[in-house]
Amino acid sequence: MGITQNSERIRVGLEGEMPDGFQTAVEMDGVGVLVVRYEGQFYALRNNCTHQDYPLLGGEVSMGRITCQKHGAKFELTTGKPKSLPAVKPVRLFRTEIEDGVVYVSAL
Numbered sequence: 001m002g003i004t005q006n007s008e009r010i011r012v013g014l015e016g017e018m019p020d021g022f023q024t025a026v027e028m029d030g031v032g033v034l035v036v037r038y039e040g041q042f043y044a045l046r047n048n049c050t051h052q053d054y055p056l057l058g059g060e061v062s063m064g065r066i067t068c069q070k071h072g073a074k075f076e077l078t079t080g081k082p083k084s085l086p087a088v089k090p091v092r093l094f095r096t097e098i099e100d101g102v103v104y105v106s107a108l
């Protein structure tokens with residue numbers, strides 16, 4: 001698989017309007033993407049738990065992990081990896097970037 005440049009970016013919003021702990025969801029190619037600001041950094045993951053089809057938006061974030069509200073699976077924000085059952089599959093990650101104070105997500 002070669003390196004393909006995916007130039008499509010979705011605008012999330014202004015960095016200054018998204019304080020720590022902020023969460024939102026955007027849509028990219030028909031896929032819901034959760035954007036979370038945690039300890040100053042922005043993270044983007046597919047907005048679906050991998051245990052069942054349930055949105056991760058609004059889940060509690062601590063220790064760098066977001067908790068699914070349905071059955072309590074935890075996913076690492078930096079890798080999307082599940083860190084507790086019942087989920088065993090990782091959540092797809094997306095790239096976040098900030099340009100001129102605007103936060104964008106794009107495919108990784």
Ligand code: FES
Nearest residue numbers: 049051052068071
């Ligand atoms: S749907 Fe997320 S833990 Fe079950």
